[in-house]
Amino acid sequence: MSATANRSDRRLLERSRYRLTPGTALLTSLIILVAIVAAFPLLWMVLSSLKTPQETMTVPPVWLPATPSLDAFFKVAGVVSLGSSFINSAIIAVVATVAINVTSLMAGYAFAKYEFRFREPLFALLLATMFLPPIVTLIPLYRMVSYMGLTASLAGVIVPNLANAFGIFLMRQFIKGVPDELIEAARIDGCSEMRVLFQIVAPSVLPAIAALTLFAFVYHWNSYLWPLTVLQGNTDAYPIVISLSRLLSYNRGAMNTGLVMAGATLAVLPPVILFVLLQRFFVDSVVSSGVKG
């Protein structure tokens, strides 16, 4: 018995890299404190969605629901067509993400591996569009989309977003790191440029693709102003974030806090879940995009 006890003791000691000092205790408590402050609004949101309307209205506020209930969620499902909203959001996000990946890979490859006139000025020009707040182009872009007959449809939301300057920037950074020999070898083997790009280069920059996927997906899932402007009340095409804003018109008063919080919880889930699954790639890409070049 003592032998096994000793062995597990030693294993515990070996595993712990952290020494307990006042300094580290302070740091740990600081970390916990910051985590709580950061997570607090989201925790409040989830807790409120489980409360009864009376509980959400009490002054001073009640924190924990006495008997958590999913009533608010069922109500939201009855008020907002969750199914079609989620599908619309998914369509917008997936199509945009795939298109952005493809166009960025192609353009990034050209900027990284080809020599041609105006390469640098063109790159600078495209990059400059990253700094343009969408509101600046909102009005004429809306008119243009209207001329194309795409208003009030998902196509109108997606089509202007099929390419993205940040994506090009990211791909160029990563593709630069792909060894030229690899590409040359493929060309000598007789591959067309498209095959080189999608069969050789793309697999080598998988982290960048994963990162761009996450970034583009979350951005378009959360996008509000442009879909709102283009869809003009066509509730069939509403993505979830806009459908939820309809909850604001649901009756009037503080007693609907639970309903609104339930809706917010539902909207938050997909991007956060996706993030938790892919976070390593996203963080890595943020790291390399921010610091290199």
Place this chain on the structure above:
Amino acid sequence: MHLLRTFARAAGTLAVLASSTALVQAADVSFLTHWAPDTVAKLEAAAKTYSESHPDTKITVRAVPFGDLLTTLRSSGGGADGATIAGIYDAWLPDLVKDKLVAPVPDAMAADTKSNWPAGVIGAASIGGTLYGIPNEIDVYALNYNKKLFADAGITAPPKTWDELLADAEKLTDKSKGQQGFGLINSWAAGVLHPFSSLLVSNGGDLVVDGKPTLDSKAATETFNLYETLVKKGYSDPAMGTSDANTTGPFLDNFVSEKTGMIIMANWWESALKSGMGDKFADIATAPIPVGPSGDKARSISYSWMTVVNAKAPADEQKAAWDFLNWLNGPSSGPNGASAMGDILMSMGILPSRTSDGAAFADRLNSDPFLKGYTETLANAKGFPVVLGGQEFSEALQKTLEALQFGQLSAADAQSQAQSDATEILTRAAQ
């Protein structure tokens, strides 16, 4: 007997022929509204009933939050794929007509409408004598007060004059309990303007006369001063009056939780009060707007909503839309000789403006003491001005009044700024 059968057969054949020709053209009609999901469900039910007898018309409802309604209307305007029908607030009509975005009501329907609705509402839905929409909702403002708080403060009757209003507000204000005597509203244009205007017209004044702002009148001076007094003496706490994108928020919550003694608000917030207060709603009563020193009798401000048809929609869609609206607002679509529209409005605690609806719902209206206070004020209500540039005029005046509420401007400065802004905006819009 034999003759009857022949007639029946002929009628049947005619019916089949008629319906099959109707089936040839199908029209897709969309209805843009700001109503809450519960109410939208009722509208959709009415649309379904209509489609059963008119299989060639398909009606879809597009709902947006109130804060987005005008923007949605504006961004879809000028396009054939904008909503065919839209529920609009009467103040938006002049600019929409100027930009040729709404179609005039077809003549036959116009004549019918004019005979079934009161003149004031018809006026608000017409520009230059031409009718552009079918009125539905009429809203009016009255003094709402909490009888229990009144009793606690030893007040027996609601204030009839401004002096009484100030005296009562003083008695009802109790800082230790976080209680304010009179509630003001901010962050929402109508909430800021309409109570102010109600007080102004109850003081014998006006906002706009013949297209020119009259905010520099003596009656207006007294109204601005009233606000300044309410805030300076602490009877009104502007921080308790905030509103959010959907006209809910602290101003409502404070009245519901009995922290506000009196407030001037419109009839449609009845459903919000009921669901927020539960049984305590019985403590709420309504009264006419107190009369100011320069006024002769209690007046109020009213405004209306109407449904309009998109002038850029294809002709067959427009016709289908007018037919639907004719039915929806007509006496055969709802229970007991009321219209389906009237029924929908009453479910929200909103007053329908059609004369026959008023009669059909007379019992319900008379037995609801809360609404009774409003229907009585309606007789002496002036419509909120419907002018070109109305929205911009409202927003500018809203800002000035909010600055007055929060003590950033004196009454005198607020008045001169309001008048000069209004003059500039209305002249520019009329060009």
Place this chain on the structure above:
Amino acid sequence: MLRKQNRLAAAMLAPATVLIGVFILVPMLLTIWLSFQNWSTQTGFETARFVGVQNFVDIFSNSSIGRDFKTALVNTAIYTVLSVVLILPLSVVLGLLVHQKLAPGGVFLRTVLFSTYMVPMIAVALVFSKLYSPTEGPINQILGWFFIPPQPWLSSPKTALVSVVLLNVWQQVGYFTVLAVAGLTQIPDSLYEAARIDGARAIERFWAITLPLLGNTLLFSAVIAIINSVQVFEPVALITQGGPIDSTNVLTYHIRRVGIERAQGGLGSAMAVTLMLALIVTIVAVFAFARSREART
């Protein structure tokens, strides 16, 4: 070879360039053109009437148009400055917390912080509007535990803008913390070792080594933070509508109100152009500042 590469490059670049050209550059040029026109947004482009610089004169005049624009511009500027001033130092401090190896929980903290960036702005706006509620919200309640009086938050023109800034900082700080961590990982440990041997204390090591070597990262963060701040929309549209008394009226919201709701396309475009110019000037200034500091060290 070169010509072949040119053709290949053209083919590879075509989709992205055409899309960005059509959907970003063309509208941008249109905005500039429209800023010199009198145009109703609800009508086609053919109804635009040339009015020279009248729109620009109007937005800088003393009329209600000019006053509103000035308020929106000032609010946006204050909002941006406050956001950047809060986010950058916080991101460095939090970055240090995440990066350090003395106590556990760094990765956990990074996950928690970064996940707030994933939350849709509408959810953030809705949740915070409830948190900020003067009577039913927990924030005032928590302040009460520390004997701080309840604040009006979104209900007062003095505090509304700051309330929205705090909301923005909460949402974004995770992203910038990760950037800071990236910058910190690039600093070689040997530098710290050398400093430690020389007897430098932790604080001195921070000022002498960490901060200067984070310069590049901080520059990038500052630019991204500025661009993000200028785009703030949902909290204003969903909760405050620019109020109270226009204290949270920011340019995005104001341009949408003027350009779309009031259909004054020319004025809206003039405002958009001014915003664009202000942004360019600011970013150039930030870069110039950074370069001058680099030159000095």
